[in-house]
Every structure is written in C-alpha cells, then in structure tokens.
Amino acid sequence: MLLELTTIGARSGATRTVTVAYAEIDGRLLVFASNAGRPQAPAWLHNLRANPLVRVELDGRRYDAIAEEIVGAERDRLYGVQAERDAAFATYQQNTSRVIAVVALTPxxxxAATAQLREIHNGLREQLSATLAAVDAYLAGSAPAPHAKTLHQHCLSFCSALHAHHSREDGVFPQLAANFPELKPALDRLSQEHAAVAELNQQLTTTIEQLTDSTPPEAELLRAHLTHLAETLETHYTYEEAHLGPALDAA
Structure with a gap:
C-alpha cells in the first residue's frame, strides 16, 4: 500500500513529495525508510528529522501530520510485523547494515495562527492561479478584449496583494523576534525570502508595463516570471506554515 509523503528539504526548504509504502499497525500509520535495502536511507527521512511537520495524501485525503521516528524494541517489533506481512521488507533489512527506520505519522x-497563515496563502494562491489562467487565455487568443488591459488588472492586483501581505509581516517580524528569540533564524530566512520575492514582483511589474496587444513575447516572459514566482512562493509558504505558524500556536 502506498501514500504520498511531502517533506520540507532539510537544506533547501523546498517541498519534496515521494510515494512510499505504508502500513497500519496497532491503529498507527507507519512508513518505512527501506530504500529497497540500499546502504543510504532515503532523503525524505533526513528531511523529516529536520522538519517533522509533513503532509500526507492517502485515499484522496490530504492532511498535515507529525512524523515521529520509532526506536528500540518497539521499532523492532513493528518492523517485524511488517516483514511478516511483506517478505520484501525482511530482505531489505538483510541487505543493509543500517537499521531501517520506522516512522509514525500522526495527524x-x-x-489558529497556522490556520490564518494558510487562509492568507490560499487566497494568494488563488489569485496567482487566476492570473496564470488569464495569461494562458491571452496566449491562446481566447481572452476577453481588451487583452492587455485584462492582464494588467490581474497581474497588478496580485502583485499589490502580495506586496501588502509581506509588508505587514515585515512590520511585525522585529517584535516577534524580540518576544520569541527562538524564532529569529526562521524570521531572518523569511525576511530574506521577502526581499527575493520583492525582486520577482518588480520584474513582473516591469514586464506588465511593457505589455500591449501587439507584444506577445512579453506575455511569454510574463508567464515565465509568474511560474518562477509561484514555485518560489510555494517553498516560502510551506516553510512559514511549518515554522512560524506552529511556534505562534504554541505560544
């Protein structure tokens, strides 16, 4: 049985989604870092050790979970149960000198803080998706006239909303760092990412200003900028929701 597991890169901070085997034992959802018995553990294990908040997609459901590595006698018992169910896991352990990790995924x-961040981010995601759809319609020749004006409205509206959100966060980050010193590394990273996103936003604005109905190459460039921004923001959103939201919730 398989599920999709999304972790946050220990070094990159980018999301990584892999398909892994799972089992339900004693009411717990477990995954096994077998990597088919290879000498190295799979990268997702290293990621969740650094960032235990993961995302699980199983049977059409997607939810966040906390990854907890099971150790000692309990690990041995659970892995033994899995090896009895599927002999391949016994072979995997025989083929490697490392102890194959067993990880429990608990919803x-x-x-409230994490939920609010996600609500804001989801709103920005929807705006960006609508903007990309407008660019695609323009490039396909199916956008409502006037084409360029429609794109201007979509793009500038999104850029303005994103800038306002990050400006508000930049205004409160110094006080958060003062109140919660343990958050300073995460806040420093988020601030640096805000600066990088602001540069991408400026590139978008410049391209939009050059766009007319007779300049389709600028529309292609605009789409490339939007796609790059979407990828950058997804990593940013995921990191913020995993590090800032839970810390504020706990506080």
Missing part, C-alpha cells in the same frame, strides 16, 4: 492539530 497534526492545526492552531
């Missing part, structure tokens, strides 16, 4: 309780 996470999302607090």
């Amino acid at each position: 996470a309780r999302v607090g």
